Amino acid sequence: MVQAWYMDDSAEDQRRPHRLDPDQPVTVQQLSELGVHSYKLDADNYESDPELAKIRKENNYTWMDIITIHKDTLPNYEQKLKIFYEEHLHLDDEIRYILEGSGYFDVRDKEERWIRIFMQKGDMITLPAGIYHRFTLDENNYVKAMRLFVGEPIWTPYNRPAENFDARTKYLQFLEQKA
Template sequence: MSLQAWYMDCSPEDQRKPHRLSPDQPASLEQLQQLGVFHWKLNADIYETDPELQQIRTDRGYSYMDIITIQKDTLPNYEEKLKMFYEEHLHLDDEIRYILDGQAYFDVRDKDDRWIRIAMSKGDLITLPAGIYHRFTLDETNYTKAMRLFVGEPVWKAHNRPADDFNIRQKYVTSLRES
């Protein structure tokens, strides 16, 4: 099954709900790629030995890896962390996540500043480019296990919006105009 993504409504309802527009407005993989968001579907059952994952890591220089489980009874300060992940922000480096189990959403801004929700499930690997405004949340299952990948040492710093004065944000916006 291919990745599902759609434009979101502005409802203040629980962030874990799908928030689809009515009528539904899907977003294609091509639309995501134009934003610099890339996706692979891998076999998460063999992530420790998967040659396809190893090739992606080698090709892209993802030398650092760790695994995080996000659920109420394993993540300290669970509710606060979920609120923090859902704050609109950007990073100075790419964000790379691989869902090993469970489900989650990444929301990204399009060229017109509209939210696109990306439904992630087991086997989905996604890269978000440095400088893109985004946020993360679980879905209503309240569980995901994800691999976090980085080029070199991990950088955990999120810069909440507004962060338009960062060079990486200006570079990203310029790349959107050129595509």
């Protein structure tokens, strides 16, 4: 399963772990209370993995593609990394499955504190529509990930503040129900 922890507020390289001292781990249950879910799958056999097929069918993830984030494969690499790291939300769930490499998704908790989620080969995560988040590579500077969507993909990020969207309102209502 994914590892997660509360982040420090250091301005050093975003690709570093940014753990607090002392460390403050975050459990899978705590992530679930934020609407964030994770799975551990067999990335070596993703094309024929029955568990992935089951997840896709149950959640109606009908569209997928694969992206490789590395300076040699992604056009406008440095610019894209900056965009991915801007705090934003989406109007649909964000589903990512790491096939190779590793990176971090950061999400806000109920008190607006950053939680860093480390993802590596075999980890799949779903971030609910309306949650503020961002992504960065780790110090290995490489990830190959599957992107999944319900229906046609919608890529639009809405940078913070984006409180006026229905997805954000619904997400905040979800958090209130968990309180």
